[in-house]
Amino acid sequence: MTPTITAFERSPDRGRGQARDMRVRWALEEVGQSYDVRLVSFPELKKPAHRALHPFGQIPTYEEGDLVLFESGAIVLHVAERHAGLLPDDANARARAITWMFAALSTLEPPIVDREIARLVERDEPWFAQRMPIVEDRIRGRLGELSVRLGDAGWLDDAFSAGDLMMVMVLRRLNGSGLLEEYPSLAAYVARGEARPAFKRAFAAQLAVFTAASTG
Amino acid sequence: MTPTITAFERSPDRGRGQARDMRVRWALEEVGQSYDVRLVSFPELKKPAHRALHPFGQIPTYEEGDLVLFESGAIVLHVAERHAGLLPDDANARARAITWMFAALSTLEPPIVDREIARLVERDEPWFAQRMPIVEDRIRGRLGELSVRLGDAGWLDDAFSAGDLMMVMVLRRLNGSGLLEEYPSLAAYVARGEARPAFKRAFAAQLAVFTAASTG
Structure with a gap:
């Protein structure tokens, strides 16, 4: 049975692969499971039909x-449990x-998301410049x-696994921050993940949604 | 085989059951698996012997x-997969x-922890009073x-499960904030979790560590 996932109709990051559907796409590509994608607009996310699938009005669903x-974590685990390869x-x-x-x-992503929220929501607040170093030092600690x-090592526990997939995806959220580059072994680890053929296929698929929306 | 978990030697919350060993204790009590506890001091958390078990220098380990x-989530899932009941x-x-x-x-705990971090780290910053409503509104949204x-419903998906266990533990972190009381059905949900005999046994066990340390 071909599963259907949801993704943003308009990529908030212009196809850089930071939305959480990318994690699920990558997992499905790693195990060789084809999938359908239903695109959801921002207004639709908060409507009852989508809330019935996702109580927090987000993507992806499965x-x-x-x-x-x-929850991308639960979906990736589900895929990993039912197919070989992750x-x-x-x-x-x-x-x-x-x-x-x-x-x-639970440990890496929250401080990284905290930085993103601060940049989105608190950028014009008077405390933004003073608080950002505190937020970034918390990320550096982790x-x-x-x-x-x-x-x-090449991966966190011997062979590449769903644990590496999720960690690479979380660390990629730091792209453009300069923080990852302070830890060259982690930057190389992320690059190893991005070099996997399954990652590339998943990345191309989510980029195609953005490209089609831009030219369509 | 009896597993060994780690917990704080001195409870930072004076035995209120907010440390993450409580999640694992509760899970083990639900499935009827006895366990040993090794107490770790704050200086020991950051030393190589403990870091070998927990790369982020925290508790619990298993x-x-x-x-x-x-990671309490991984440990609870491991317990739930190997025993009936969760x-x-x-x-x-x-x-x-x-x-x-x-x-x-991933969705509930990060904004709740953000509030705790702000109260711990940013309480004396000039922006604390202005920023706290932003943080608390994010929690209210979730x-x-x-x-x-x-x-x-009584539980999130039919019968009580490891999902409810983790959700109740995360929501309990709001104890004393007044936020949970704004959502009476969630306060009642947490109370249902706390009324379970396994919760009570786990709570008593972690409280006994604090009581012994205080009088010892």
Whole structure:
């Protein structure tokens, strides 16, 4: 059964692949599962029909027969559990890979999103310039700890997994901030993720939505 | 095999059960799995021996033979997958329960933690009083959406699950803020979680650590 995911009708980042549908697209490409995409406009996100799928009025959602999921982490885990390619066979290694998914979403992403929210919502507030270094130092703290753990390994726990997929996607949110470049091993780690053929296919697919909307 | 978890040697919240070991204790109590606890001091958290278990120098960790996990979400999911009682048998219902775990950690918890960080780190900054309403309105937005979805149901998706466990724990972080009381159905939902015998056993166990430290 071909699942259907939702994505923004108009990419807020002009096709840079920062919207959360990119995580799900990448996971589906890694496991070789084709998918359909339903584009949702910003007004539609907050309407009852979409809220029935996603109580927080966001994308992505994932529909597969009777099953409706939201939260990119839950969708990627669902895909990884039902197909080979994103989780190791060994039970302990599998639990560790899932741990890195949670670490990406619970430990790394919140301070990174906090920086984005500040830039969006508080840019004109009088405290913006003074507060930003506090926010960025919190990100640096986590990046430093992550780079120590990664060391000179290629991926976080042996082979590439859904944990790496989620971590690469979260770290990519720092593109353009200059912060990732302060940790060259993490910048190289993200580049390794972006070099995977499945990432490239997923990136091209989400970019095509933006390109079509721009020229259509 | 009896797992060992880590917890703070000295409870930062005086035994109110807000530290993340409480989530793991509750999960283990729900499934009837006994566990050992190793208490870690604040200086020890940042030392190499603990960092080897937890790259971000936090609690809880989970050790079970050769397996070492961190991130409360990953640990609760691991416990839920290996024991009956926290995830439904039906595959689709199981995926939905896991979705609520991710929603708790990725969508609800970040703005709640943002408020805590602001109160800890920015309380003396000149912008504190002006910024706090922005932070709290972000929390209200999520609480409103969650209360709409919950409606008059007892739990988020039919029977109590690991998704409810994580959501109740995240919402409890608002204790004392007055925010949860603005959404009576969510306050009642948290109270239902706290009334579960497994919650009470876990709460008593973490409180005993604080009481022993205070009188010892």
